[in-house]
Every structure is written in structure tokens, then in C-alpha cells.
Amino acid sequence: MEESVDAAELQAFLTREFPQVAEDFIVEAVGEECVIRLRVADRHLRPGGTVSGPTMFALADVGIYLAILHRLGPVALAVTTNCSMDFMRKPEAGRDLIAHVRLLKLGRVLAVGDVLIYSEGGTAPVARASMTYSIPPREKPDPAKSDPAKPEAARA
Amino acid sequence: MEESVDAAELQAFLTREFPQVAEDFIVEAVGEECVIRLRVADRHLRPGGTVSGPTMFALADVGIYLAILHRLGPVALAVTTNCSMDFMRKPEAGRDLIAHVRLLKLGRVLAVGDVLIYSEGGTAPVARASMTYSIPPREKPDPAKSDPAKPEAARA
Amino acid sequence: MEESVDAAELQAFLTREFPQVAEDFIVEAVGEECVIRLRVADRHLRPGGTVSGPTMFALADVGIYLAILHRLGPVALAVTTNCSMDFMRKPEAGRDLIAHVRLLKLGRVLAVGDVLIYSEGGTAPVARASMTYSIPPREKPDPAKSDPAKPEAARA
Amino acid sequence: MEESVDAAELQAFLTREFPQVAEDFIVEAVGEECVIRLRVADRHLRPGGTVSGPTMFALADVGIYLAILHRLGPVALAVTTNCSMDFMRKPEAGRDLIAHVRLLKLGRVLAVGDVLIYSEGGTAPVARASMTYSIPPREKPDPAKSDPAKPEAARA
Numbered sequence: 001m002e003e004s005v006d007a008a009e010l011q012a013f014l015t016r017e018f019p020q021v022a023e024d025f026i027v028e029a030v031g032e033e034c035v036i037r038l039r040v041a042d043r044h045l046r047p048g049g050t051v052s053g054p055t056m057f058a059l060a061d062v063g064i065y066l067a068i069l070h071r072l073g074p075v076a077l078a079v080t081t082n083c084s085m086d087f088m089r090k091p092e093a094g095r096d097l098i099a100h101v102r103l104l105k106l107g108r109v110l111a112v113g114d115v116l117i118y119s120e121g122g123t124a125p126v127a128r129a130s131m132t133y134s135i136p137p138r139e140k141p142d143p144a145k146s147d148p149a150k151p152e153a154a155r156a
Numbered sequence: 157m158e159e160s161v162d163a164a165e166l167q168a169f170l171t172r173e174f175p176q177v178a179e180d181f182i183v184e185a186v187g188e189e190c191v192i193r194l195r196v197a198d199r200h201l202r203p204g205g206t207v208s209g210p211t212m213f214a215l216a217d218v219g220i221y222l223a224i225l226h227r228l229g230p231v232a233l234a235v236t237t238n239c240s241m242d243f244m245r246k247p248e249a250g251r252d253l254i255a256h257v258r259l260l261k262l263g264r265v266l267a268v269g270d271v272l273i274y275s276e277g278g279t280a281p282v283a284r285a286s287m288t289y290s291i292p293p294r295e296k297p298d299p300a301k302s303d304p305a306k307p308e309a310a311r312a
Numbered sequence: 313m314e315e316s317v318d319a320a321e322l323q324a325f326l327t328r329e330f331p332q333v334a335e336d337f338i339v340e341a342v343g344e345e346c347v348i349r350l351r352v353a354d355r356h357l358r359p360g361g362t363v364s365g366p367t368m369f370a371l372a373d374v375g376i377y378l379a380i381l382h383r384l385g386p387v388a389l390a391v392t393t394n395c396s397m398d399f400m401r402k403p404e405a406g407r408d409l410i411a412h413v414r415l416l417k418l419g420r421v422l423a424v425g426d427v428l429i430y431s432e433g434g435t436a437p438v439a440r441a442s443m444t445y446s447i448p449p450r451e452k453p454d455p456a457k458s459d460p461a462k463p464e465a466a467r468a
Numbered sequence: 469m470e471e472s473v474d475a476a477e478l479q480a481f482l483t484r485e486f487p488q489v490a491e492d493f494i495v496e497a498v499g500e501e502c503v504i505r506l507r508v509a510d511r512h513l514r515p516g517g518t519v520s521g522p523t524m525f526a527l528a529d530v531g532i533y534l535a536i537l538h539r540l541g542p543v544a545l546a547v548t549t550n551c552s553m554d555f556m557r558k559p560e561a562g563r564d565l566i567a568h569v570r571l572l573k574l575g576r577v578l579a580v581g582d583v584l585i586y587s588e589g590g591t592a593p594v595a596r597a598s599m600t601y602s603i604p605p606r607e608k609p610d611p612a613k614s615d616p617a618k619p620e621a622a623r624a
Contacts, residue, residue, distance in 0.1 A: 017203060047173060053236050054214040061209050080209050081578060082550050082600060084240040084396035086424050086442060088417040104428075104437055105400040109577055110549060110602070112398050114440060116416075125416055128426060128442060130398060132550060132600070134578070237422060238394050238444060240552035242580050242598060244573040260584075260593055261556040265421055266393060266446070268554050270596060272572075281572055284582060284598060286554060288394060288444070290422070329515060359485060365548050366526040373521050392521050396552040 005073055006030060010066050013074045018062075025062055028098075030070045036063040037120075038097040049093035056097065056117060057085065060129035063101040064113030068133060071106055078111065078133040085129040092119040097126070109135055161229055162186060166222050169230045174218075181218055184254075186226045192219040193276075194253040205249035212253070212273060213241065216285035219257040220269030224289060227262055234267065234289040241285040248275040253282070265291055317385055318342060322378050325386045330374075337374055340410070342382045348375040349432075350409040361405035363438075368409070368429060369397065372441035375413040376425030380445060383418055390423060390445035397441040404431040409438070421447055473541055474498060478534050481542045486530075493530055496566070498538045504531040505588075506565040517561035519594075524565065524585060525553065528597035531569040532581030536601060539574055546579065546601035553597040560587040565594070577603055 005013075007027040014022040024044075029035040036059065038044070044055040061080055068078050091097060098118050105112040110132055117127040161169075163183040170178040180200075185191040192215065194200070200211040217236055224234050247253060254274050261268040266288055273283040317325075319339040326334040336356075341347040348371065350356070356367040373392055380390050403409060410430050417424040422444055429439040473481075475495040482490040492512075496503040504527065506512070512523040529548055536546050559565060566586050573580040578600055585595040 020199070043176070052214075053217050053239070054210040057213040057239075058208075058210040080243050082240075082242050083209070083213075084238075084442065084552055086238050086416070086444065087236050088419075088424055104398070104440055107400075112400055112440065128416055128424065130396065130440060130442065132398065240396055240598065242572070242600065244575075244580055260554070260596055263556075268556055268596065284572055284580065286552065286596060286598070288554065332511070355488070364526075365529050365551070366522040369525040369551075370520075370522040392555050394552075394554050395521070395525075396550075398550050399548050 005070050009074065010069060013069065014062075014066070021058065021062070025059070027066060030067075032102070034063065034067040034070060034101040036066060036099045036101065038099070040091075040094075040096050051091040051097060053087065056087070056091075056127050057083070057129070059097055059099050059117060060085065060115045060127070061131060063099040063115050064103075064111075064129075064131045064133065067101045067103050067113055068106065068111050068135075071103065072135070072138075077136050080131055081110075081134045082132040083129060084131075085127060087127050089124060089126045091126045092122060095119045095121065104130075107135070111135055160186075161226050165230065166225060169225065170218075170222070177214065177218070181215070183222060186223075188258070190219065190223040190226060190257040192222060192255045192257065194255070196247075196250075196252050207247040207253060209243065212243070212247075212283050213239070213285070215253055215255050215273060216241065216271045216283070217287060219255040219271050220259075220267075220285075220287045220289065223257045223259050223269055224262065224267050224291075227259065228291070228294075233292050235292075236287055237266075237290045238288040239285060240287075241283060243283050245280060245282045247282045248278060251275045251277065260286075263291070267291055316342075317382050321386065322381060325381065326374075326378070333370065333374070337371070339378060342379075344414070346375065346379040346382060346413040348378060348411045348413065350411070352403075352406075352408050360402075363403040363409060365399065368399070368403075368439050369395070369441070371409055371411050371429060372397065372427045372439070373443060375411040375427050376415075376423075376441075376443045376445065379413045379415050379425055380418065380423050380447075383415065384447075389448050391448075392443055393422075393446045394444040395441060396443075397439060399439050401436060401438045403438045404434060407431045407433065416442075419447070423447055472498075473538050477542065478537060481537065482530075482534070489526065489530070493527070495534060498535075500570070502531065502535040502538060502569040504534060504567045504569065506567070508559075508562075508564050519559040519565060521555065524555070524559075524595050525551070525597070527565055527567050527585060528553065528583045528595070529599060531567040531583050532571075532579075532597075532599045532601065535569045535571050535581055536574065536579050536603075539571065540603070540606075546603050548599055549578075549602045550600040551597060552599075553595060555595050557592060557594045559594045560590060563587045563589065572598075575603070579603055 007030045010027045026037040038059045046052045100116045102114050115129045116125040163186045166183045182193040194215045202208045256272045271285045272281040319342045322339045338349040350371045358364045412428045414426045427441045428437040475498045478495045494505040506527045514520045568584045570582045583597045584593040
């Protein structure tokens, strides 16, 4: 059975597992659509005040990852195997970015998510992304098998 | 006519225009294939010692950008409009990443480049990327039009 | 100014310009979201009864193309420059495919659209696609410039 | 261990399993790089004489599929899960298309291939594609588990 992890648990998971980037991201809402905020800071900017491409990639990647954990629980060690992004508009200077994430598939071995990224308050998306994650085999409730989850996931 | 910009000029351009990331990247070779090294540091890592996805995105993005500037000269303000990446293997801990970049198209309005990323010394690619850049209109040698290049590029 | 082309006009455009494939596609609705039906026939199938990948590509490509024409009018000669697709589930045998298309950007030179494809009656998408089109320069209302639109579009 | 399937065997496999499209494709070479020819016919064309997008998708898809079978043997039932393509130039009228295919990864569950498509005799690629395939579980040569008809032991 799948469990559901709420926004506060996801935020705590980020802080615990990804301390170097956790403060950048705020889990605003979870559900059919998950909403993740990127608190834009100077280190995310490029000349001209635009948010860098790697920063938008990171937002999409974290957003879909959290949407998967929302469904599978915080033990999953999914790894990104594929990404496609369209950068469509220049983000507005001095505004946070808001990612709206949907899971399109949560299969046994692959999950696919879809993201639209907006400047806060904007109505036209600045970027679109879809990403595939490889889901490691999930342990069955077999009491004879007590190996802890491995701390490192090799890419599929 | 297209001019050709050598490795030292590209490195100087990075340092001048992107001081916040320039020290991460070394232009190792330019030509039909451009080779860019990412000096992997702690800030690029994720738990387990793997290089983060955004870092590999940044390497691919910078690599194709430099390959375009190698052909067009350092004034161009190309912006990324599309990216697709496959993350195929876990980078080896403690090794730099080496990007091998080819330009597949350098058109009037769009350029497309292709990248394979390896751990230094490795023979199997850890990631593949292709990216499209929008090329801003290039000024013709019209003496009546003397506006300087705009310092900010809007996404196409 | 942009004009809006209705479903019947788009259907007539398909029949006139793409007679070899027009009977495959039905424009079911246009608007913020355009809905295009693929009438699945034996020639679209692969062994096992699944709809072929090229057929789903064609549906996504036609769908976004029509969504652009809905906004720009039937004279536009947009060409596909980029596509990314995720094939997530096997289409159900003996059912039509229904594409739900949104335009995410309609810029001066590039348009980006997004598609979810369902088996008719299904609730989980079988495929997702996003595509970029290059928009040829649109004629301005300049009476001194009377060149007709070129009948053939080179890829950007 | 992996076996290697030669060009004639791949051609025979195509004819046997995909009779509706087999005559379109010719396996010209296999090895580190596989070369597949698309015999362009009227049914592949769009107005203006260009080869249709779905046709180029089909060539890339078949090309990577055959490159996988070259390595795994003709029994594999890999399915495409992801595709990204860039359409960069208009194919030349009246020429076949030639796909040059490399496998970048052949993992336990995922394979990734990369294609450049040229008009025959051309030096600049008309399109680029990368595709991911999901590889179904392969039977291991486990003598204790060699009778698929044998009922499984009672589950724990």
C-alpha cells in the first residue's frame, strides 16, 4: 500500500537529507498537484537578474522528487534518469519561482512527473519540465529480510 | 563572417561575465569538438558522493554556450530555450567531469548542441544532453545603427 | 492582431493541406485546451494491438500544430523543431486516442505546446509530449510588401 | 552473457515481426555504430517534399531498437519509454535518410540510444534523437528455476 506524506514531513525530509539546498525550497501544498516555492536569492541569478537555468532545473527536479515521496514515503531513493525542459520566458526579477507539479505515472520501476514554473504572481509559465525517475525495488514486508535501505542509490 | 574564439578567450569571457561560476569550469579544448572540465567540489555533491543533477545541467549548458561563442564570438547573447538530458550512470566520486560538446546546428535563429559527460578517465558516459539556444539577431555592419548590444537577453 | 480559427475551419484546413492523413484526425474542441481525436485503425497498430509510437508522435504533432493555427490563422507555416515524449502506458486496444493540447507559449519566433494523450474513456494518460515550433516571420500590413507566403517552409 | 546479432538476422527479424514497415528499413551496418537506411517513398512525404516528422521518429525508434537487439538477441521485447528529438534541417527531396545509431547505455532495466539522421550524401544532420527503452526482465540461467510451468513454492 502507498502511504501519503504531508507537506511538513516533506519539508523535514528535505532539511534532513539535503541540508545544503533545503532552505531554498518551501513545500507549499501537496496533493494531486504539489506546489513548491523556490526562494530566489542572489546566488540563483545570472547577469541581467534572470534566474539561472540550473536553478530552474533544481526546482523541477526537487519538485517531482517530493511529489513521488508524497506518494511513496520518505524512504524511497528515486534517481532522475531523464529530463526535458523548455525555457519559455525570462523570470521576473525579485520574485520567487513557484512550481506546480503533477505525477503522470508512478509505476513499479519508473515515475514520470510534469512541472510548470511561474514567477510568483505571474500567469504565463516561465518554464516547463518533465522528468523520469527510476524507483528502486521496494522491500516487501518480509520479516526474514531485514537489510536497511542502502544510503546510496546508483543511477538505474 | 563567423570568427573563431580560442580557449583562452573563452576562459577569460567566463571569468568576466559569469564570475560566480567561472572557477568551476576549464576550457580544455575548442574545435569541432569542445572539451570542458568541471572541477568537482563539495558544493556540487549530493548525499552518497554523487554529482548533483543541477551541476551536470550547468556543465552541459555552459559547454554548449561556449561552443556557440567559439563560433560566433564573445558578444553573442544566446539563451537556452530547450534541454533534454539522460542521466545514465553515477559519476565516480572524487573525479572531475569532462564534457565533450558538438554543435549540430548553428542557424540564423537557433543553435543545437549535443554533449556527452564522462567522469575523468571513464569510458562510459554518465550523462547525455542536447540543448537548443535562441540566437539574438546579429547586427549588420550598418553605420546608421549604433545601438550597443543590449546587456540583458530576454528568453526567445 | 491574432485571429481565432474554429474547429470546422481547422478540420477543413487539414483535409485541404494534409489529405494523406486528414481522415485520421478529428478536431473535437478548440479553446484554451484543444482536443483532437485519432481514429485508431489497423494501420496504426503494432503487434499486440498497441498503437505505434510514430502514430502517437503524429497525434501530438498535429495537435500542437492545430492549436497554433487556432490562434494564428491557417496561413502559418510553423515547423516542428523539437519534441520530447514520454510513453507511459500501453493504449487500450480498440479505442481511439484523445489528445488534450495546451499552448504554453506563442512567441514571435517560437511556440511551445504540451499534450496529454489518453485512450478514450481512460483516466490515466498513455503519453505526454511537448513540442516547439518555429514560427516563420509574419507579414506586416505593409501594402508595399506583397510577396505571398512561401508554400514551403524550411526547418528553422 | 550478451550475444551479438548480425545485420542479416536483424533484417529477417524486422520482416518477421514488423511486416507492415519492414520494407522501409535496411540494416546497412551493425557494430559500435549501427547504420539504418530509410527508403524514402511518397507515403513518407509532406507538402513541399519534406520527410514527415513521424517518419523520422520511426527511423530513430527502429534504429535504436535494432541496436539493442544487436546486443541482446532478437527475443527482447523492449518498449520505448522516452524520446527527445531535434529537427534541424529540411531533408533533401528524393534522397533516402541514413540513421547512425549508438547505444550509450545498456543497463539491466533501461537502455539509452542516440541517433543522428542524415540525408544520403549530406554532411549536416537533419535530425537528432535520443530514446530510452525499458528492458523486460531477462531470464537468468538458473538451473533450479528452469521450468516456467512449475508452480511456485508456497509464499512466505
